């Protein structure tokens with residue numbers, strides 16, 4: 001039997017490519033403070049990687065009627081966009097180096113994010129052309145921890161899931177990668193089931209990607 005060969009690295013966006021995870025937190029905080037619902041960084045940990053509506057339901061599930069929820073989701077997104085408008089984004093340390101290393105090694109690169117703002121953020125960063133495929137939250141009905149976003153990214157790159165490594169900072173994303181049949185590098189110290197864990201993106205290097213047994 002022929003062993004799969006590493007062909008692609010699929011990156012999460014928020015908290016991996018850039019620090020927009022912080023702006024998601026601040027926007028949720030602003031909304032929940034206004035609604036008088038307790039919300040801290042501790043609760044925010046559960047929201048990493050999961051969709052906008054699912055996030056709201058986790059924190060405030062059952063408290064509001066359907067059209068109110070839609071209004072609050074729009075409000076959260078408006079706060080989020082305002083944070084993006086008021087702050088200049090840059091890639092997190094280690095990301096540009098890894099993308100260059102992957103380019104030199106002929107390994108494909110994709111983004112798979114549950115955020116519908118992902119294309120705009122990559123555009124703001126001037127990084128759209130760095131990836132051969134970009135999958136965002138509008139392209140799949142199921143967000144992470146479902147494997148769909150990663151599977152779609154592999155399909156767009158014309159590679160099989162077993163030929164991919166995922167870089168992820170959320171527990172939902174690590175779960176999604178495992179269920180997609182992909183290896184994963186977790187960014188952060190508390191991610192269960194990642195194939196490899198790094199405290200920080202600055203430690204990313206192609207040698208880690210290549211150290212997986214393909």
Ligand code: G6P
Pocket residue numbers: 014021024047048049050051052055077113114115116117118137
């Ligand atoms: C990603 C982020 C989440 C965010 C979700 C939806 O999964 O990690 O924090 O809630 O995308 O993002 P959006 O920009 O569409 O509200």
Ligand code: MG
Pocket residue numbers: 012013014015016021048049168169170
């Ligand atoms: Mg993330």
